[in-house]
Amino acid sequence: xxxxxxxxxxxxxxxxxxxxxxxxxxxxxxxxxxxxxxxxxxxxxxxxxxxxxxxxxxxxxxxxxxxxxxxxxxxxxxxxxxxxxxxxxxxxxxxxxxxxxxxxxxxxxxxxxxxxxxxxxxxxxxxxxxxxxxxxxxxxxxxxxxxxxxxxxxxxxxxxxxxxxxxxxxxxxxxxxxxxxxxxxxxxxxxxxxxxxxxxxxxxxxxxxxxxxxxxxxxxxxxxxxxxxxxxxxxxxxxxxxxxxxxxxxxxxxxxxxxxxxxxxxxxxxxxxxxxxxxxxxxxxxxxxxx
Numbered sequence: 001x002x003x004x005x006x007x008x009x010x011x012x013x014x015x016x017x018x019x020x021x022x023x024x025x026x027x028x029x030x031x032x033x034x035x036x037x038x039x040x041x042x043x044x045x046x047x048x049x050x051x052x053x054x055x056x057x058x059x060x061x062x063x064x065x066x067x068x069x070x071x072x073x074x075x076x077x078x079x080x081x082x083x084x085x086x087x088x089x090x091x092x093x094x095x096x097x098x099x100x101x102x103x104x105x106x107x108x109x110x111x112x113x114x115x116x117x118x119x120x121x122x123x124x125x126x127x128x129x130x131x132x133x134x135x136x137x138x139x140x141x142x143x144x145x146x147x148x149x150x151x152x153x154x155x156x157x158x159x160x161x162x163x164x165x166x167x168x169x170x171x172x173x174x175x176x177x178x179x180x181x182x183x184x185x186x187x188x189x190x191x192x193x194x195x196x197x198x199x200x201x202x203x204x205x206x207x208x209x210x211x212x213x214x215x216x217x218x219x220x221x222x223x224x225x226x227x228x229x230x231x232x233x234x235x236x237x238x239x240x241x242x243x244x245x246x247x248x249x250x251x252x253x254x255x256x257x258x259x260x261x262x263x264x265x266x267x268x269x270x271x272x273x274x275x276x277x278x279x280x281x282x283x284x285x286x287x288x289x290x291x
Contacts, residue, residue, distance in 0.1 A: 005183055005186070006038055007023060007025075007036050007039075007183070007186065007206060008038060008186070009045060009049070009203075009204060010193065010204040011045065011048050012052035012199050013052075013193070013198070013199025014199070016045070017038065018038060018039035018041050018042065018207075019039055019042050020207060020211075021039065021208070022037065022038075022040070023182060023207070025093055025180060025183055027093065027095075028095040029095060033092070035093045036182055036183040036186075038182075040179065040206055040207035040208060041205035043214055045205055046174075046211060046218070049203035049204075049205050050145065050215075050218050050221065052199070053173065053174050053201070053203055054172070054220050055200055056198060056199065056200030056201045057171070060142075060167075060170060060171075060172055060198060060201050061141070061142045061170040061171075065118060065123070065170070068119075068170065069118055070116065071167075071192070071195045071196050072113070072116035072167065072195070073112070073113060073116035074194075074195035075112050075191045075195035076110070077109075077195075078190075078191040078194050078195055079109040079156075079191045080109045082187070082191075083106050086184065087101035087103070087105045088102070089187070090155060090156065090184050093184060094152060094153070094155050094180075094181050094184070096279060100278075100279065104154060104155075104157045107160075108188065111157065111160040111161045111164055112160055114164075115164035115167075115168045116164075123139065123140070124139040124140065125137075125138040140169070141170070142169055143222050143223045143246070144222030145172050145173075145174065145220060145221055146166045146171045146172070146173050146222065146223045147173075147174050147176075147215045147218070147221045147224045147225070148162045148173050149176050149212050149216075149224070149225070149226045149236075150175070150177050150178060150228075151178050151228045152178040154283070155177065155181035155184035155185065156185075156187065156188050159177060159185065162227075167192075167197070167201065171223075172201050172203075173202050174204075174205065174221070175189075175202065175204045176205055176207065176212050176215055177204070178228075179206055179207060179208055185204060185206065186204075189202060212232075216236050216240065222245065223247070224236060224240050225247075225249075226250070227249075227250040228251065229252060230251040230252040233249040233250075234251075237249055251284070252284055253285060253288075254288055254289060255275075255286065255287050256289040257271075257272045257275055257289070258291045259272070259290065272287055272290060
């Protein structure tokens with residue numbers, strides 16, 4: 001990777017510059033190296049993004065699931081083709097080793113492929129009825145516009161496992177990535193748009209916590225998915241509960257490893273150390289208790 005990437009927002013199918021405060025993404029190992037920069041989204045930008053998702057929701061919901069899945073499969077191919085380059089960018093922007101960065105990009109492609117094949121899986125359930133001559137068919141419908149808020153530590157894998165199911169099940173998305181890792185967010189959005197995702201189905205706005213708070217509180221948001229700190233997750237849940245909006249939140253963990261007295265201690269030691277200190281321990285699944 002050479003040079004600094006200019007950050008833009010994806011709104012209604014168009015890549016647009018922001019007009020808010022500056023966003024500067026630096027290499028954490030060399031803070032003088034700027035990886036990407038641009039201007040954050042404003043409240044007006046966010047409104048446009050949510051409006052675009054609302055306008056696209058009906059058409060996308062009525063698109064056959066196999067067609068929605070085909071776009072995810074094509075996006076997976078785009079991600080795989082760029083895994084080496086984007087993995088290096090991930091390492092430079094987020095701080096992982098290059099091997100972990102490339103591995104995470106390939107994991108994002110794997111997630112897109114998994115959900116891209118959703119059309120070939122069960123789409124509902126059939127139950128017996130207490131009344132004669134009747135069966136009960138349960139089907140599932142898209143919920144609408146989903147707000148996606150993702151963290152810094154897995155800047156392409158976590159967004160993939162939130163956005164891919166939301167899209168394949170017929171929802172539209174407004175996504176706010178962590179503003180410390182916007183470049184990898186741009187790369188995932190580029191993969192989906194290159195794959196043919198219709199305008200407005202995925203919208204991405206980069207900004208600070210205030211942008212995230214405005215997204216959570218927006219009256220046109222139908223559901224929220226969040227990964228991040230426990231404090232922020234609780235505030236999001238409280239805000240959403242006041243409007244009856246469902247929330248999926250993955251927050252901080254206090255994870256235990258249990259080593260029994262008949263264990264292979266050399267193997268156990270290696271695995272406990274990897275669980276605790278891989279990615280320098282900066283993940284919610286990191287082992288923090290040993291029993």
